[in-house]
Amino acid sequence: MSDNLHAFQHSGADARLDKIIVEHLSPRLMCSRSQVERWIEDGSVSVDGKVIKKPAFKVGDGSRIEVRVSPESASHLKPLEFSLEVLWEDQHLLVLNKPSGISMHPGAGNDTHTIANAVVHHVGKKQLAVGEADRPGIVHRLDKDTTGVVVVAKSTPVHAALSRQFAERTVGRSYQALVYSTPRAVRTIQASDQGEVTAPIGRHPTNRKMMAIVEHGRPATTEWRVLERFPHGTLVECTLKTGRTHQIRVHMNSIGSPVIGDRVYGDFSNLPKPLRVAADAFGRQALHAATLSFTHPITKERLAFSAPLPSDLEELVRVFRERE
Numbered sequence: 221m222s223d224n225l226h227a228f229q230h231s232g233a234d235a236r237l238d239k240i241i242v243e244h245l246s247p248r249l250m251c252s253r254s255q256v257e258r259w260i261e262d263g264s265v266s267v268d269g270k271v272i273k274k275p276a277f278k279v280g281d282g283s284r285i286e287v288r289v290s291p292e293s294a295s296h297l298k299p300l301e302f303s304l305e306v307l308w309e310d311q312h313l314l315v316l317n318k319p320s321g322i323s324m325h326p327g328a329g330n331d332t333h334t335i336a337n338a339v340v341h342h343v344g345k346k347q348l349a350v351g352e353a354d355r356p357g358i359v360h361r362l363d364k365d366t367t368g369v370v371v372v373a374k375s376t377p378v379h380a381a382l383s384r385q386f387a388e389r390t391v392g393r394s395y396q397a398l399v400y401s402t403p404r405a406v407r408t409i410q411a412s413d414q415g416e417v418t419a420p421i422g423r424h425p426t427n428r429k430m431m432a433i434v435e436h437g438r439p440a441t442t443e444w445r446v447l448e449r450f451p452h453g454t455l456v457e458c459t460l461k462t463g464r465t466h467q468i469r470v471h472m473n474s475i476g477s478p479v480i481g482d483r484v485y486g487d488f489s490n491l492p493k494p495l496r497v498a499a500d501a502f503g504r505q506a507l508h509a510a511t512l513s514f515t516h517p518i519t520k521e522r523l524a525f526s527a528p529l530p531s532d533l534e535e536l537v538r539v540f541r542e543r544e
Contacts, residue, residue, distance in 0.1 A: 227286045230279050237267065238275035241287055246380070253387055255380065264288045297356065298332050299341035306342075307369065307525050312378045312518050314342075315371050317527040320504055323364045325355035339372050360386055360463065368395070368509025369527050381517030386463060392513035395458045395468055396447065396529060398506035398537055399477040400488060403451045408475040410454075414445035417471040421464040430484060431466040433474055440464045442471040452495055453480060453540040457510070468507060480506040480536070498539045506533055 228244050241256045257275045259265055265272055266286045267279055279285065305317040318324075318335060325336040336355050343357070357372040359382045373379035385391045401409050408415060422437030424430035441461035448455040454477065458468045469485050472478055478486030482505040488496060499506075513524035529537070 224289050225286060226289065227284065230283045230285060231281060234278045234280050236275065237265065237272060237277040237279050237285070240279055240285065241265065244285075245287065246384075254383060259287060259289065297326065297337050297340045300332060300334070300337035301341055302333075302338035304335075304338055304342055307527065308523070312375065312516070313371055313373050313382070314339075315369060315512070315523075315525050318362055318367055318370050318509070320365045320367050320530070320532075324361045324370070325358050335370070335372075343374060359383055362509055363466070363505070363507075365504035366507045366509060367527075367530050367533070369393075369512040369525050370509070371512060371514065378517045382514065385514050389461065390515070392511065392524070393460055393509065394511045395460070396508045396510045397456055397458055397468060397472065398453050398480045398533070398540060399456055399472050400480060400486065400491070401449070401452065401454045401477055402490065405476075407477055409444075409446070409456070409472075409477040410449075414443070415475075417442045417444070417475060419471065419474060421467060421470055431464070431470050433470060438462070438464055440467050440471065442468055444472070448537075448541070450540040451543060452491060455537060469505060480540075482507075492543065495540060495543055498536060502532060502536045506536055508533060 226245055230240050238253060238256045238260060241259075242253055245256075260275045261273055263271050263273055264287060267277070267283050269284075302322075305319070306314055307317055308315040316335070323330060323334045325334050326332075336358055339357050357374060357379065359371055359373055359379060362368060362370055371382060373382055399409060401407060418439075418441045419433040420435065420437030421431050421440040422434040424432040425434065439462060443459040443461065444456045446454055447457055456472075458472070460467060466485075469479050469482050473482070473485040478488075480486070480488070481499045481502050488499060491499070508529055509527070510529075511524065511526045513522065515522050
């Protein structure tokens with residue numbers, strides 16, 4: 221058998237193809253669920269001799285599964301000379317404090333100015349072969365304009381192990397956000413010092429660029445607690461129990477307190493004009509990934525990192541704090 225062809229027989233109850241492959245191959249290949257999904261969608265997986273491109277395909281007892289894994293190759297991305305703020309680094313991974321205004325990986329016509337490109341420059345192409353040539357090392361994502369702590373893997377086994385921690389929700393992460401409130405209106409954020417939003421999130425039914433709370437969306441839970449109150453805003457800490465796209469932005473908007481500066485989901489027409497001007501000048505959503513903790517895949521040490529609010533967000537908070 222070729223080193224790149226992995227074949228085995230499924231025994232047991234009917235189950236999803238992607239789940240079966242992860243269970244069989246992960247101990248040897250350290251593959252993540254997302255990697256397996258890509259192998260399936262790329263036509264690299266067959267069941268009883270027939271190529272299957274649906275990760276959710278149900279596999280019956282006794283079926284033979286073949287998975288052809290392409291050899292790893294170094295990223296084709298163009299290195300970007302960019303000043304990364306490295307919070308911690310070893311031979312296996314690095315932890316960054318991401319600035320605003322830069323995407324995590326190529327997409328939507330931008331294939332040069334991303335964190336992934338900067339990581340290729342920082343680490344070197346030959347040292348960064350992690351199975352995904354278009355987004356090498358990227359384990360999780362922050363929105364382009366969201367700042368804060370992110371972890372990047374330097375090898376496929378480390379990438380897969382970290383991805384599993386995110387999927388199994390053993391990673392700790394918290395965000396700080398400046399959200400909308402008013403002096404007199406009774407909103408959830410004003411009625412309590414902490415709370416939880418549990419509501420499924422999926423693509424907006426009419427605007428595919430937006431996310432929304434939809435009946436058949438993916439389960440999502442955000443815990444929040446008040447850090448400081450201002451007359452027209454509240455600084456909150458949000459802890460993710462799941463990791464859906466735009467989760468905090470959608471959930472906080474759903475309880476009447478959108479993230480200040482969020483032009484996609486928020487309505488801030490009732491903010492006093494000086495605060496609207498300040499938020500417009502800020503130019504993005506006031507959201508920051510403040511902390512991240514995980515277990516090092518190799519040393520098994522529990523690591524925890526934090527990053528302070530960036531200076532422009534500190535200034536926006538000050539403006540809201542001093543407004544009567």
